[in-house]
Amino acid sequence: MSAASGPGAADSRTGGAADQAAVQRAIAPPAPERLSLNTATVREQWNLRQMIEACARHGIRGISPWRDKLDELGAAQAARLIRQHGLTVTGLCRGGMFPAADAAGRRAAIDDNRRAIDDAATIGARCLVLVVGGIPAGSKDLPGARQMVIDGIAAVLDHARASGVPLAIEPLHPMYCADRACVNTLDQALDVCDALDPIPAGGRASGAIGVAVDAYHVWWDPKLPRALERARPERLLAYHICDWLVPTTDLLLDRGMMGDGVIDLPALRQLVEGQGYRGCHEVEILSTRWWQREPDDVLQTARERHLRCS
C-alpha cells in the first residue's frame, strides 16, 4: 500500500525497501496528539491509575482501558482521574462474546454488554469495542455463531444509543475465528452494521454502530481499501495500531511495535484518514516481549514509533 504501488496504481511491479522508504517519506507523519494508549500494551506492568498518570507524563492524550483494569479502580473513580488528567477515552475494551451454547449463556452475554455500555458512558468513551466471540464449545456451526452475534448486538443497540455509546465492531484476524471473534473482515463487520442500522437512501450512517479498524487484524485483506471507502467516515469509530512480526511465534501474544513488522502503517493511516477519520491512533500491543520491558520505555518507544513508523 503506497502511492507508487497501492490500490489504483497503474503499475506496481517494483517494490523493495528502497521504494518503500521513499514512499513513506512522502506521507506526512501523524499528529502526535492523536496517539492513544490501549491499556493492554502495559497491562502486566501497571494498574489503570499508573497508566493514566504515565499518559499525562509522556504527553499521550488518549487512553482506552480494558474492563479488568477499569473494574479494579471502579468506573466512577477512573472517570474522575481521566478527566483530571485531560485524557480522551478513545474506547472501552471490550464488549461482545455473544455466542453461547444455550439461551441462558446468550442472555448473560447480553446483560454483560449492557453493563459494559454503562461503564463506557460513565468514563465518556468514544465507543465500546466489540470482540464478538467465536464458536460455542462443542459446536462447529459457524453460520449459527455469526447469527448469534447479530442477535446479540441487536439486543443491546437501543441501550447503547440511549446511553450515547457507539458500538464499534472489531473484525478480528481470521486466525481468531474459532475462539475469539467470528467477524473477520471489515466488509463482514460493515454488513452487520448495515443490517442493524441501515443507511437511509441518499443519507448517512447514524454512527450508533460502526467498526474498530485494527491494523493487525485487517492489513492482509485485499478488499480493505474498498471496505474503508464503504465505512467513510460515520462508521469509522476507532483505529488501532501495532505491527505483524515475521516470524510470529504465538497466535495471541506476539504482536509487534510499530516499525518492527511488515505492515505499511503510514499507507494504512493514509487510507483511513483519507476516508475522513479524525480520531486517535490507539496503540495496542499484546506481547509477552513488551510486557517484560520497563513500561516507561514502552510508552516512550510507542510515541517515537507512532511518529516515525505509522
Place this chain on the structure above:
Amino acid sequence: MSAASGPGAADSRTGGAADQAAVQRAIAPPAPERLSLNTATVREQWNLRQMIEACARHGIRGISPWRDKLDELGAAQAARLIRQHGLTVTGLCRGGMFPAADAAGRRAAIDDNRRAIDDAATIGARCLVLVVGGIPAGSKDLPGARQMVIDGIAAVLDHARASGVPLAIEPLHPMYCADRACVNTLDQALDVCDALDPIPAGGRASGAIGVAVDAYHVWWDPKLPRALERARPERLLAYHICDWLVPTTDLLLDRGMMGDGVIDLPALRQLVEGQGYRGCHEVEILSTRWWQREPDDVLQTARERHLRCS
C-alpha cells in the same frame, strides 16, 4: 455450515452440538475411493516409495507428493512406481513463491516453476499447486508482492498449458500473508484466474488455471459459499482437508486430523461437491504431533476420519 444453519438458510439462530450431529448425519459420507494422501502428512516418517506402497496397502487411491520427496526418488522413477500401484496423482506440491527482492530472484522463481511443471507432467499430476509466496524480505509493499505473483504466474501459464498441467492457486490462510502466500481468499485467487485466463462471454473457464481449496485456509471466510459458486467446477482443481484445532499452538505445524477441530467438513465438502467437484479429498496435515505417530496409524486414522468426519 449445515442444512439448518448454512448459507441461504432462512433462520440459523439455533446451533450447538446436538443440531450439528443431526445435520452431519444427514450428509452422506464421502466415497472412500476419493481419499488422497498429501505426503506432508507423513513427511517426517517415510520417503515417497514407502508412502506409495502404504497408500496401496491402506486402500488409499490418490497421492500428492511434495517436491522434496519427489526429488529424492526422481520424477521418472516416482511416475513408474505410482503407475505400478495404480494411484491417481491429485497434485504436485508445490510451485509458486514468485515475489523476490530483485529481478534475478523473480526470474529464478519462474525457472523453478517451469521445472515444477515439467515434473508435474512427468508424474501425471492433476495440477501443480501454487503457494504463491509472501512479501520479499525488507519490503512492506503488499500490493507490489501481489502484482509479482500475477506476473510470475503469467510468465509460466503458457508452459503449463502446453504441458497439460493445470495450475492450482492455493489461497493460504491470512496468517501466512507475510511470509508464505499473499493470496489469502478464494475470491482473490479467482480474481487472478480471471485476469490471466478470462472466461469467454457465455462460456466456461478453460481449466488451465484454477484453485486448490484447502479447508484449513478457507473455512473462516464468510464469502466462501459465493466464491465456490464462482469457481464451479472448471476452476476447482483440488480439495484439501484437515481440521482447525482450538487452541492452535503453532501457526504452521499444528493442524488437526479431521474431526479433532471446529471445521464443519461435511458441510464444506457438500458445498464443494455441490459445485460439481468430482476430484479427490486430499488429506494434508502439517503437525508435529502426527509426525510423531506411527505412520501406518496415521493413514488408518485418516481413512476412518475421512469417512466419519469429512
